[in-house]
Amino acid sequence: MMLLESNRLGTLEINESSIIEMPDGLLGFEDRKRFVLIPADDLGAYSWLHSVDDAALAFLVVVPHFFFPDYEPEVPEAEAEAIELTDADDAQLLCLVSITDDDITANLLGPVVVNVARQLARQVVLADQGFEARSPIGGR
Amino acid sequence: MLVLSRKAGESLVIGSDVVVTVLEVRGDLVRIGIDAPRSVSVNRKEIHDELMAANQQAAGSVAIDLGRLPKPPS
Numbered sequence: 426m427m428l429l430e431s432n433r434l435g436t437l438e439i440n441e442s443s444i445i446e447m448p449d450g451l452l453g454f455e456d457r458k459r460f461v462l463i464p465a466d467d468l469g470a471y472s473w474l475h476s477v478d479d480a481a482l483a484f485l486v487v488v489p490h491f492f493f494p495d496y497e498p499e500v501p502e503a504e505a506e507a508i509e510l511t512d513a514d515d516a517q518l519l520c521l522v523s524i525t526d527d528d529i530t531a532n533l534l535g536p537v538v539v540n541v542a543r544q545l546a547r548q549v550v551l552a553d554q555g556f557e558a559r560s561p562i563g564g565r
Numbered sequence: 566m567l568v569l570s571r572k573a574g575e576s577l578v579i580g581s582d583v584v585v586t587v588l589e590v591r592g593d594l595v596r597i598g599i600d601a602p603r604s605v606s607v608n609r610k611e612i613h614d615e616l617m618a619a620n621q622q623a624a625g626s627v628a629i630d631l632g633r634l635p636k637p638p639s
Contacts, residue, residue, distance in 0.1 A: 433627050449606070453617045454624065470637045484623050491637035503603045522634075523619060524626040529635065532623065535616040550608050550616065558619040563635025 429461060430480040434473065437463065444477055445539060447546045449507075451521075452535065457482055460546070462519075474519065474537065486519040487531050492562050498551045500538055508538060508545040515542040523559060530559040 429437045445460045457476045465471040470491040476482035489496045500516065510516055517539040520531040533556040539546040569577060576586040582602050589596040599607050608616075 449604070451620055452613070453620045465631060466634070468637055471631070471634060481627075482624060483627050484620075485626055485629060485634075492635070507603055521620065521623040522626060523622040524629045524633070525622070529633065532616070532619045534612070535619065548616075548620075550606070550612060552609065552612055558615050 429475065429477060431473075431475055431483065432481045433483055434463065434475070439477075442544075445544050445546045447537075447548075449547060451484075451537070451548050454482065462486075471522070472519070474521075485522040485524070486537065487522050487562065489518055489520045489531060489533065489536065492531065493533065493560065496533060496556075498533075498536065498549075498554055498556065500549055500551075504538070504547060504549045508540040508547045509543050510538070510540045510545075512542070515540050517541050522562065528559075529562050531562050532558045533560045534558040 426438050427441055429439045431437060439461050443461050445462065447458050447460060449455060450457050457479055459477040460474050461477060463473040463475055465473050465485060470488055472486050474484045474486045498518070500510070519537045519539065520533055521535070521537065523530050523532065535548050535550050535558060537546050538549050571577065571587045573587050573590050576584050578584050583605060584600040586598040586600075587595060588598050601607055
């Protein structure tokens with residue numbers, strides 16, 4: 426076990442084996458490469474994708490199928506290879522959530538794809554598939 | 566900014582392993598082919614910029630009141 430310092434959540438005990446490596450980080454946050462997922466609700470829809478190395482860096486993520494049941498993106502082969510993803514069943518999609526005073530949106534254009542078998546993840550850009558970086562959650 | 570002139574079919578090399586080839590020029594549209602290692606992500610700049618902005622905003626959403634989150638439809 427190790428301790429995770431979080432500005433938002435306080436100090437948490439996490440298991441090293443739960444750490445997800447993001448070798449290329451997230452766009453704009455390339456130097457943060459290790460994250461853990463911490464549940465943010467009791468239905469399993471929302472989680473915190475929290476940096477292990479930066480107490481201030483956390484992203485609220487949503488499992489898209491709860492709100493976007495038709496969302497079935499095609500992950501480009503090179504992107505799948507980059508996280509050693511060979512079996513689609515090992516892929517978990519997570520969409521970053523953005524919150525403003527007016528709306529709450531999910532990023533369907535650039536989801537994080539986690540290879541749960543390898544604990545490897547990557548933000549994938551799904552150009553030309555008709556997805557948006559700010560899709561309202563809950564149809565509002 | 567380095568400016569080079571290239572014709573269709575001609576290429577340029579960036580570093581030692583990224584090759585950019587002008588495939589076709591038709592009117593104001595240029596088709597470009599890029600060979601790069603898979604560790605180099607290649608995206609249209611407007612999409613890259615949009616995702617950068619979305620990520621920044623997502624990172625800034627950390628203080629959210631979770632009670633505001635829509636519940637999944639049951």
